[in-house]
Amino acid sequence: MLDIRYIRDNAEHVREAAAQKGYPVDVAALVDLDDKRRELLGKAEAVRRERNGLASQVSGKPSAEQLEHGKALKAELSTLEDGLAVTEEKFVTVLKTVPNMPLPDVPIGESEDGNVVASEWGEKPQFDFEPKNHWQIAEQHGWIDKERAAKVAGARFAYLKGGLVRLHMAMVQWALDQLMDEKIITKLVADNHLKISAKPFIPVLPPLMIRTEVYDAMDRLEPREDRYKIEGEELWLQGSAEHVLGSMHMNEIFDEKDLPLRYVGYATSFRREAGSYGKDMEGIFRLHQFDKLEMESLATAETALDEHLLLIALQEYLMRELKIPYRMINKCTYDIGKPNARGWDLEAWLPGQGKYRETHTADYMTDYQARRLQTRVRRNDGAVELVHTNDATALAQRPLIAIIENYQTADGNVRIPEVLRPYLGGRKLL
């Protein structure tokens, strides 16, 4: 959520930027609602003040006069509060629809076509045979069983089996070790000229369910059609570890010395994929359920953009170590998402499909999420401010696809990336 004072002071910019993000807002109507809300609030506070004054005068039994006065005030306050509640609800409903403001370097665009390729890395592997898709390779080894998964759970589910499971576990364990290594973070901070701490990440296995109220405060509940709700409960299956990591410190105030706080969470994520019927039905590119290693960071306002850049640097580092070609996408206003101020994607080269596909995303939310979560920091000078939040994919099942397709051999085997070999006990995948 944005600060209403910011919206009032920058009404035209907010209107324009919201439209550029594809979330048009009637800012004038919002300001009118705020005016009305403030007016009613002022009136109600004046009556409360009178009530408090009266109550402090009474000791023992109130006089008939005092009783009558009190009853009149009570009735008046009740009317005002009813009107205030209605106005407040309308106001908050509209306020919640205002998206976060994009940073100046976010390209303006009206569709995905407005995204800008910022850089490319790596040599695309040359094969002296026709490279296969990951599902063709997996089929050969019995690594993916979607038919039986459909029998048990329905479409867009899969059993992952055998060598693929070992590869997945190795990849996750390796990535965890990288993120917990202060030397690696120190180097990336220095190489990218970032002015932030080199504190390592804290690994977390979070709950996979999240309450309605908290999910909404994270601004990740919508669109609800893409979430799974637990029947009879105010609980949802989380769609990304970000949702349960970012909300972890709701209603808390940090000391400045404790920031930045960096978590790497491993979680199975659930998505209904509503609106993507027929899209990416083959393989494990788009499932209702996938395992993901996710980075989350809470930081002060002036360090959070560098924090964002660090998370992106880490994504690139992990892919470079795995030697998978990729390109970085600076997503445009239309594509970054409502709570984002900035958002970059990493797209890995998939030789089997002959194109780059999104495997990572990095989101910088400024204080937009923290405002509703009320996650704050007490600065060294005593001032209390909202924290700034960042999240970014470390590694998930899509990078696994990238490994399979980039490391395939003519006979349908998959070579193991060098950095993962120690984690696979020197054995072959199969």
Add this chain to the structure above:
RNA sequence: GGAGAGAUGGCCGAGUGGUCGAUGGCACCGGUCUUGAAAACCGGCAUGCGAAAGCAUCGUGGGUUCGAAUCCCACUCUCUCCGCCA
């Protein structure tokens, strides 16, 4: 799942209808004293809204009352015992 107890400021802990945003202690910050430190003493020390006066907040939401941290209801969470179970 059954029975019971509880939730107060960073922490501990008073407060069971009338100046309670809340006694006290610890921690923390500033000062006096000291060569320095400790101790002692003095002062400060929640959050939001508001230019301010002030208003709100004692787990959350609702209710009773002229007046609620205190009474009633619902919900959430914690603890104890029993049952069940990775």
